[in-house]
Amino acid sequence: MILNMGDTENYISFIEKGIARFVIPKEDVDKEITFGFCFKNEFISAYDSFLLRKPALYNVQALTPITMWSISYADLQEVYQHTVIGNLIGRLSSERLFLIKSKREQSLLNETATERYLKLFTDRPKLIKEIPLKYIASYIGVTPQALSRIRKQIS
Template sequence: MWRIKELFEKISEVPDEDWAFFMTRVEKKTFSKKAAIIKKGEIENYITYIEKGSMRYYIPKETDDITFGFRHQDQFSSAYDSFVTRRPSKYTIEAMEDCILWCVDYHSLQQVYDRTRVGNTIGRLIAEHNLVLKWNRELSFLDQSAEERYLDIFNNRPELIQKVPLKYLASYIGVTPQALSRIRKRIS
């Protein structure tokens, strides 16, 4: 749990009483590899911090799922649109490896926002950071070729190259696994 506090402290100083209140609202959960953390059609009830493991965000399809996001150790995860709107998720989040998560449910987070001095600030800044990541991803599809998207991942997010199976990475950049193999061969 100290790693969560370190992340929060990078954003804003967290008074001891705020931290103590937050800690009473957090629960530890574990998921095995390939387990669904949330399924399409369910309402997201948690914001999670990933202590260990990694996750894949995807839209389930009959043949090939569409992967559109990943989260790894020391990052926050959620089907955030479902969490905020209280509507069913349009996608699934799956553990790509065994995961240890620290979770705060929707109602508890509202209490943290209401009763702590820094809860709102930390929540807003984390949401803003994730929004910028989402915009950058969307813009990459409008402004870059698949090869440029792969090179961007290679240079800026090498953990994806190391941890993510080729078929998920190909889907993430919008190509088939065969096309990604050709891209990798061309640039090596």
């Protein structure tokens, strides 16, 4: 576990290798909700918890062995105060995160589960190849059984 629900995120990290997922835990493990993934060469953080300095409402979990480089909240604030490039990188990273989240939200509201699944092939091909199907099902908002039916229809 990278971060447990209820803990405050103190780091932004860069994944050198490995895969992680964002998950809302449930009493019944089969009902957990996966709402995001991070891969090699991507930044990872429970960013809302990091920014607000409040406990996370979800877990951040490594799905594979993971190597990350991390910077603490305090150190990042120092970088922002004293460097122009730090501010630029921070702004660009925040903008990228916003666009990813906005695109996902619109997808959940405007597309069918089949359309969301098919889009994964073009938008995030690594996700389809490296993530267990039960997590992909949760990510697109369907049960594993419904994902199985979608996959049969496509083939």
